[in-house]
Amino acid sequence: MSITRRNLTKLAAASTVVASSSARAQQPAEVVFGLISPLSGPWAKSGDLSRKGAEMAVADINKAGGIKALGGAKVRLAVGDCGDSPEKSKNAAQRLLADEPNLVGGAGAYVSSFTLAVTEVTERAGVPWFTLSYSDAITSRGFHYVYQTSPTADAQAKAALPTLLALAKAATGRDAKKLGIVMDNTASPVSFTKGLRAGGAEALGMQIVVDETFTPPLSDAGPVMQRVRAARPDVLLLLPTAVPDIKLTLEKMNEIGLGHGKLPAINNGGPMGSPDLLRVVGPDMLEGVMFITATWGLKGMEALTEEFRRRTGEPWITQDSLSNYAHMWILKAAVEAAGSTDREKVNAAIKVMDDPEIAKFFPGGRVKFDEQGHRVGASLVIAQWQNGVPVTVFPIDRAVAQPIWPGR
Amino acid sequence: MNAMIEQFVQTLAAGLTAGSLYGLTCVGLAMIFGIMRVINFAQGDFMMVGMYLAVWIAARLGGVHVFGAAAPFIAAILVAPVLFMAGSLLHRLLISRTTGLRAVGLSGEGHQAQLILTLGVALILQNGALILMGSSPVSIVSKLSSRAWEIPLLIDEDSTLFLNQARTISALVSIGVAFLLFRLIRQTGIGKSLRAAADNPEAATYVGIDVTRAHRIAFGLGAAIAGVAGALMVLSTPAQPFVGTDFIIIMYAGVVLGGIGSITGAFWGGMVIGVVQQLSTLVLPLQLQNAMVFLVFVLILLFRPQGLFGRTVERA
Structure with missing residues (x-):
């Protein structure tokens, strides 16, 4: 067969058919x-x-x-x-x-x-x-x-506080005015709270009354939580990222009478709802604690x-x-x-x-x-520990439980 | 003003309870370093082993109602003989090859070999724990950890000192264990042989003291004390394979601060670290808590290079 334009076209067409049927035959197992x-x-x-x-x-x-x-x-x-x-x-x-x-x-x-x-x-x-x-x-x-x-972390930070305030108002019928922050100095809490300190809290009508940042691991949560007790915020952003620090701060909150949702404590990130945390901290400590996450059991x-x-x-x-x-x-x-x-x-x-x-x-x-x-x-979920299980309390249309917000 | 007084008293109490536990960990290290002159990198990991053992023992004791809230502290005491035996065995099999009279022929009196050996033991313990126990933290969940004795401060109606029950009992047990150890060293035959082996191993041999046995006891005691300290800490600090590394620097700082070679000094060195760590939060940002510890450490060594108690007060 001589190499003419017509023959080349036929060859190309034929090879396309062969390749196509071969692809069907070689579909991945x-x-x-x-x-x-x-x-x-x-x-x-x-x-x-x-x-x-x-x-x-x-x-x-x-x-x-x-x-x-x-x-x-x-x-x-x-x-x-x-x-x-x-x-x-x-x-x-x-x-x-x-x-x-x-x-x-x-x-x-x-x-x-x-x-x-x-x-x-x-x-x-x-x-x-x-x-x-x-x-x-x-x-x-x-x-x-x-x-x-x-x-993203930035989007969460912008959305979280208004959401929490709406949740507080829906649960208690009153506005939360005083905000407390206790966090470690790792990247996630730092970026989460950056906007709040730079006028974000003020824009929402909230005043930051206690703001404590520590380097993990925390040796004793007493002095930090004592300041929280003295400042009496309506809501506490409790943002330690390591389990030992979460344990210490929650135990201290309970010890000084701020646990069990009396002072609503909110963390960001899924680890706060980990089954491991329950094993280390116990259900009593976690009762009432909320956390913000990207999705949860809805x-x-x-x-x-x-x-x-x-x-x-x-x-x-x-x-x-x-x-x-x-x-x-x-x-x-x-x-x-x-x-x-x-x-x-x-x-x-x-x-x-x-x-x-x-x-x-x-x-x-x-x-x-x-x-x-x-x-x-993409929006966020707020879950809360209730009776030893972290359950979704926000968004309200996908929530499986009502938030506990007993106040003091 | 009243709020400031309340904050100060609360912070001081936190410093004293943390310091007591740090003090005990430092005593464990000083036993080995003071008597054997061995820099033991695995000391923090003995503590970690003590933590896991205590969780295991407390879980079994927890089922027996008679022990109740005391189960974690009974577990802490039971950890001691287990780690004493483990430490003694480790000394017999490994450490003794690079210490005591056997070290005489080794370069640098065996210190390089000791460093590498104890570092190796530390790595084996850490990774062994990772394989056996996994990386998830474990702890003893006790109601005492979140309960406090509330002591009115009498300066106004609201001011109260909260003494965490678990931490306070742990601190008292630490002081008790440290006191018993001091008595053992000062007033018993074993203590005398330990002191002799520490002061001059060769001369001790001439007067019939078995230096290798004395070292074995010292190493076992050091491991046991680290284990007890870890077991007492696990009520507030969850156990995980690498938890020892968080404490090893504090242990060494306490030993150097108290005066190298002094066991009493090591306890007070740990106590100073705990108190400074907490009190610094009154005047400095919380983030600089540990930086302050090392600032005080540097200042003390600058003005008193032999440490708080030095060698002149006591050697082992």
């Missing part, structure tokens, strides 16, 4: 999703809860018939341990990408600084990546493959919560588990929409996604992402 999580070190419990959520999602996806657009291909979860440092997190991401060349997308890595390190690697490889981490920096670097389903997902308890043995579903459960379903929906495991196509599908069903795993907003990768309309 499995689709690989990734999870990088701290499975060792101080955050291991949160990492374990993240893994349990992602594993349950993958099991549910496969039970429901796998990826239908790919002929029912099953999903496999590849898990990496990011340990206790950004350096280990970066290594875990590199290892995951090397071990799993067919990785379609993933989620992780819980601690903001770990997520920043992991996404430096996944972005370069063009792997769509979801995270529950709060730091604003994660989605402010101009990356194209990173998606943040939680409201009204309408009782069946999921019960199933999670049954399968994992954990006493309740946490933000770590729930967010990563949702992340796997978002990835699945993107692969279905793309009809391919090609990362570029999957990423393009995420960019145009607007899924009302998966959005139910979050307290508000949609599963739709803006140009920077923020989930549109």
